Amino acid sequence: MIRIENLKKAFGKVTVLDGIDLSIEPGEVVSILGSSGSGKSTLIRCINGLERIDAGRITVDDFDVSNPKELAEARKRSGTVFQLFNLYPHLSALRNVTLAPVEVLKRNAAEAEKEGRALLESVGLGDRADAYPAQLSGGQRQRVGICRALAMKPRYLLLDEVTSALDPEMTAEVLEILADLTGRGTTMIFVTHEVAFARSISDRIVFLDQGRLLVDLPCETFFAEDGGMANARVAQFLSKMRKD
Amino acid sequence: MRYADFGPHDIVLLLNGLGVSLTLFLTTSLVGVVLGALLAVVRYYRVLVARELVTFVTEMLKNSPVLVQLFLVFFGIPALFKIDVTPFEAAFFTLALNTAAFVYVIVVSAVESIDREQIEAGRVFGLTRWQVLRHVIAPQAVAFATGPLTALLVNQLQVTSLISVIGVVDLTKVGDILNMRTLKPFIVWTVVGVLYYLAAKIIALAGGFVERRLTAHSAWKGL
Ligand SMILES: Nc1ncnc2c1ncn2[C@@H]1O[C@H](COP(=O)(O)OP(=O)(O)OP(=O)(O)O)[C@@H](O)[C@H]1O
């Protein structure tokens, strides 16, 4: 379980996250919505320990990310997929996928490679395993990014706008893979602007507004007139998203 | 032998001089590259004070003439500490440190040119700082740095000629000796110049070869 209690984060004098409480149970798919600048990426970066938190507590399976000794364990349990892929450009697609399993989990290189190839195969990149990131399309790169995260067999998958750097066709191919993952019971925290997709895969929707967690509701309730839509900020956000 | 014409033994003399120049160049380059890279690693680990100290020393080394540094080491340090320093020791020490200072700057900027995002990716997947350095930063930094390093080394080879001033019998000093004896400066300095040129060319070609190998992964970027 990922547990976030009274999380506060500021950059200088600007408060970006202001008392967030949120728990995610294994197997859940939680989408995080909110307008630009509301703090979604920062929340993800706090969970995976890329930002130091100012107050509150975040635990991943009871490992406290603020504790340097526990952070390594916490990180083994969560995998991140980045908006801009963040692949290692000097390594082939396959080596991008196997680096952490071999170095961090101390997996046998040949085994890791076999699993890596199988993962790449499963996202339709079986024949591109030896290509470098620069030789791949954006959609292909993001599929490698997803494989890289899955190779660590994480309990929790953190995804921050993983399709927003992709054109519609590539977005569709990546979303298809993610939909497939939810079908297999992967826990996901999914930051997105793809409201329709979020609605189709999520168990719960969380809405952030100016660093505050405004709404946390089951998916169907969130989109109901007397549920999330009853909140003026949510209604405003959703109507704006529909227009885009 | 005074004012004698060239003889076959002069070839041996020239090759000996070239040998001294290359030995000094290769050893100081090796020490300089290793030391400069180590200092850059110290900076990466953000060791307190060390960073300021290294910056100060490298700034001094980069921004003062090598000849002055050489005089300081050869004349100044023995006078101050009452120790003996041979010309070769002084030359070695000065050139190694001078090379290290420039290598440090090159390596630091190569490390800084790597996207922070990839480093974050490595950290998020649980790689330690050392593993990130070893598997993500170093391979790319080496590729970035090879070009500037090659240019630096070609230059440092030329700089070795300064040591003839304190009496090391390097290629330039041999040229000087032959010139005094034969009084044929045009021939002597042409031959010496060509020898330096050939050595420099080999360094440049080797550097170019290594760089192409290391940057093979970006060949498709069309850069
Ligand atoms: N490293 C940083 N230094 C200073 N301010 C930052 C930093 N990172 C984020 N911010 C600020 O924090 C706020 C929240 O940013 P964040 O990236 O979390 O928003 P977001 O909800 O992910 O937005 P978007 O939908 O555009 O990705 C913004 O005002 C942003 O300018």
Ligand SMILES: [Mg+2]
């Ligand atoms: Mg964001």
